[in-house]
Amino acid sequence: MEKMEHTILEEQKGDRIDKVISALDEEWSRTQVQQWIKDGNALVNGQVVKTNYKCAVNDLIEITIPDPEPLDVIPEEMDLDIYYEDTDVLVVNKPRGMVVHPAPGHLTGTLVNGLMAHCKDLSGINGVLRPGIVHRIDKDTSGLLMVAKNDMAHESLVNQLVEKSVTRKYKAIVHGVIPHDFGTIDAPLGRDPKDRQSMTVVDDGKHAVTHFHVLERYNHFTLVECQLETGRTHQIRVHMKYIGYPLAGDPKYGPKKTLEIDGQALHAGVLGFVHPRTQEYLEFEAPIPSDFERLLDQLRNNR
Incomplete structure (x- = not known):
């Protein structure tokens, strides 16, 4: 079992204990943390508390992370x-x-x-x-x-x-017509404090950079190619929403009124890396799926 400690800061005063702990690691869900508290694996000043305990400044939280x-x-x-x-x-x-x-x-x-x-x-x-x-x-x-x-x-x-030497290029259909041909989004990402299941741009988040360029423009939509410099959770989806062009079909970060596609219109089409043994650079390209291609045909016909 792994153990860790955390001392409550001024800005965390009055926050629920389960909220504070789940914010310490993006892999920890609120439900998981609540179970740890109920099981006595998260103590405050050496005492067992309830999941709705309100933290005070300088409270010492001791967390015992159970083995999976x-x-x-x-x-x-x-x-x-x-x-x-x-x-x-x-x-x-x-x-x-x-x-x-x-x-x-x-x-x-x-x-x-x-x-x-x-x-x-x-x-x-x-x-x-x-x-x-x-x-x-x-x-x-x-x-x-x-x-x-x-x-x-x-x-x-x-x-x-x-x-950051792996080549990862994605094609995406986004809402809106992007006026410029190229762009770079450099904005740190972390868990959304209002919704732990979602990511968002936060000041103290992890470094995240996405480069994009426009491939085609349509009425109300744009086809872009995004190249990842970093690979954070939901990075392209959150970054494109952040600059005002959310992905079509994205149930979490996009608008409800969107194109007919089962999930976000996002395809990891190009992957390149150096072979671990031969040291030869390998690059592969997979065509976009048929439903993605159908959407593009519809958008082209409606221009």
């Missing part, structure tokens, strides 16, 4: 769209609607389930629920992902992500 429960991930035969594979890495084109890795309560039908049936050798660095997963894309985003088949490959690919 072991979960069996079941291999499932799937028709995976594999673009490249060798003994070290695999590149797969994930369809829209597929979750990348299992989570408690959602253990089947994910990309990891399919990968485990396809290849028995996946890097164990990310644990039983995320074997081989180096980076991920959202459930309703389609496109290319690189997967590590051993720990050497995993460490190499992660280091390339940290060094």
